[in-house]
Amino acid sequence: MKIALDAQGADLGIAEVVAGAKIVAAEGIDIVLFGPQAEIEDALGSSRPANIAIVDAPDEITNHDEPATSVRARKQSSIVVAAKAVAAGEADALVSAGPTGAVLAASLFNMKRIKGVRRPAIAVILPDGRGGRSLLLDAGANVEVPAELLVQFAHLGAQFSARVLGVANPRVGLLTIGEEDGKGTDRVVEAGRLLADPDNTHGFNFLGNVEGRDITNGSTDVIVTDGFTGNIALKSIEGAASAVMLALVEAIKSSTVSKVGGMLAKPKLLELRERVDSNTTGGALLLGLRGVSVVAHGSSTRAGIAAAVRLARDSVAGDVTGHMAAAIAELNEHAASTADVTVGLANDA
């Protein structure tokens, strides 16, 4: 197993990505770093592990560049060269802390979509309050999507949950504004109708409608939504968690007695912060591609980079791409066989 790791794109710089590479290389994962060779060598220093290779690709696509245009034009950028290496089979998976849009474009243009997948989705792993975790998708790849895409996202997410996160028969919920049927936008209501057909939910347990609080309360393994709603839900959750942690620190500091209490509880509070921290989940997954692509947070520390690489390794080991392809093929076959029944109803593209 060999992971293509973009050395550029992380806010903390190339040295931090290289430090992350060393952590996972020491665990036996082969790494190929893509970026400016001299800088990477500098960061590696004299203790360069034998299972870390370098491909020189100094050009960097940043947040200031329009993703699709830049990816098309700048073939020598580290993210494009790395994605091409994975597409060519020279590495098994891509990991980058670069701009999500650029990683998505580079992965989509080079690895291509799984047959039958109309659009890839961004999936994120979120911790709940009970030590568990859930998968939210789409977290921002597609602003608005028709009902059939929400159904595809359900399958992509369910396969990831089952094959990588190890959840047997994952519970999949459709994110909307009420538990009753008929709540939400026309697209969501139609997706709920399609998912009510058991032939459309092989491999998972469809819970029906779920609400915002179900994302983090441990009731649901996979939460399906469009990229506009999913991105806002994700950032709302991150913001609320930060606000509570900030208020917690302020509350503890506000009296001498509670300050002493806070010092005693500090190790456990730091553990909690780490669990809430996005660095520990390993980043976002691009699902629906013919290959594994992981977007680490831009703010990733070396631990975050290492977690993202492990997530990529687990995705390859679980053959999530193959399982997603099989699930989508079966779904589309069923849709085709019932096309005479659903045509007209299902055409909201």
Place this chain on the structure above:
Amino acid sequence: MKIALDAQGADLGIAEVVAGAKIVAAEGIDIVLFGPQAEIEDALGSSRPANIAIVDAPDEITNHDEPATSVRARKQSSIVVAAKAVAAGEADALVSAGPTGAVLAASLFNMKRIKGVRRPAIAVILPDGRGGRSLLLDAGANVEVPAELLVQFAHLGAQFSARVLGVANPRVGLLTIGEEDGKGTDRVVEAGRLLADPDNTHGFNFLGNVEGRDITNGSTDVIVTDGFTGNIALKSIEGAASAVMLALVEAIKSSTVSKVGGMLAKPKLLELRERVDSNTTGGALLLGLRGVSVVAHGSSTRAGIAAAVRLARDSVAGDVTGHMAAAIAELNEHAASTADVTVGLANDA
């Protein structure tokens, strides 16, 4: 000042609402309770304050009833009788812990909309991590809305923020998935274009696009979105805050030392929980009506009911209805005067 308070609808029952009424009656607010007279009298007991009146209206619309149909059909239900009393000028504002949809329907059908307001919105007050608070609307009244309604919501929210929450020149943000112009759905992008015209933002400071984390980070006073997105963001935030608080308790309980620390910090942690708790914010506001209508949480304790009544009182005292009417009239006048320019562009209804 007299507040019409629906005695029914709260999960904790009539006695809890009556206990809330007593708290605010003792503060000098006149209350009229609507519900089953005998039960209310029972709950009041022998210590009935002189400034609490009762109107017998035993029928109760619950979560199991379709809101609009029930409100139209059941004229003797407490929520409908209370809303009619406010519409008739017999009370100054309505407060109910009943189902949001029923309170909205009863308020809309009886109080009617402010002239020029196309749809009322549900607004909620959220605490941030720094002791401040922000207003999010629409939190669920309208699933999808055209751009012009988002502009109206900006004005309704800004007037509430200024007149009731006391924020001078409130900062208003448009909720979407990126800070750059052009990010989000077509409706949101068009709303951003309309709000970029200073003639459309009298009375507030338009920040442009904001993201999910801005709802709770203290950067924004009013966050504008459609009811689908707003409801999901709200419940995602509530869920995340609960998850962190739950994880906090678990973390503290997980070792003897941190348990001692937790006991020392307990008073401050309880203060924090209370601040995060939705009971302290007083509930949701229905904005855009010709009268003040507050929806207390169904789970409200007596303190939550009292907070909702105070919010209603402050809304009346600040004449938020009059100020919203003036702002919408001015906005619509500007829109009419530029109709020859914007027609076609603005018509996405």
